[in-house]
């Protein structure tokens with residue numbers, strides 16, 4: 001893949017199927033970037049509001065909340081952002097407020113194709129380009145994107161608007177956003193998957209689909225990868241015990257349990273290799289951690305693993 005490593009791009013989108021660990025990976029990445037000295041904003045746009053729970057902080061819907069030194073978190077509420085957008089476009093706040101109070105508002109905004117993606121991306125754009133005292137407010141923005149299809153729609157919406165808008169300020173604005181979203185020096189997309197056949201197949205398809213659309217897919221993260229402390233010689237020894245006629249039941253049971261750990265690690269390593277091969281991108285791996293609650297150290301462990309992975313930081317990962 002052309003372009004710098006993910007950690008050097010200002011805007012990172014974390015995509016993947018629901019439940020694979022997008023929010024966790026986005027938080028771990030944002031934490032790592034902040035620890036590396038970048039003023040970082042973690043943006044949650046899927047409406048789940050989970051990042052606060054990860055950091056043990058109150059919700060942050062309007063104003064970014066500093067959840068760790070140098071790391072702020074913000075949830076973008078698509079409905080609220082749509083109201084803001086319509087207020088600016090229609091220049092009549094009372095009208096929009098009246099519309100927003102109506103129960104039909106949500107249905108209307110959901111029914112207008114791409115409107116929710118457009119305002120969400122516009123919000124991300126405003127934050128990404130915010131400047132104070134001559135310097136950008138944020139060095140890095142990590143977007144915890146909606147599940148795969150909606151996430152890709154979010155990345156595509158500026159291009160669609162530009163193509164539809166004819167000429168004029170909306171076209172120019174959409175074009176500017178589109179060029180940054182597609183530029184591999186500015187933007188990177190991370191695809192998160194679990195080490196399972198179906199999940200890997202879907203991740204490969206997502207990568208291929210984004211590549212066909214010229215979106216800057218940068219790397220993948222396989223989350224929840226099992227490892228084994230047993231080397232090849234130990235596995236042979238375990239097999240010998242498990243298969244030895246007359247071995248005590250407890251020995252056999254212990255050997256089989258240890259072999260299951262070794263087999264799990266082999267299985268997951270195969271899935272990781274398959275994803276790298278079929279998608280043709282660098283793949284980082286994250287272990288399962290026992291606890292992700294704030295102060296458990298789980299998120300910090302994932303962050304350290306992610307940042308030291310060459311697939312994320314480039315080079316030898318140092």
Ligand SMILES: Nc1ncnc2c1ncn2[C@@H]1O[C@H](COP(=O)(O)OP(=O)(O)O)[C@@H](O)[C@H]1O
Nearest residue numbers: 017018019020021022023024224287288289292
């Ligand atoms: N590496 C991991 N180790 C342990 N638990 C994890 C790990 N990654 C995710 N989880 C847990 O799995 C669940 C789903 O993760 P989440 O990040 O919310 O997924 P998504 O945002 O893709 O829906 C959460 O309960 C989260 O705490």
Ligand SMILES: [Mg+2]
Nearest residue numbers: 022023046048
């Ligand atoms: Mg999530």
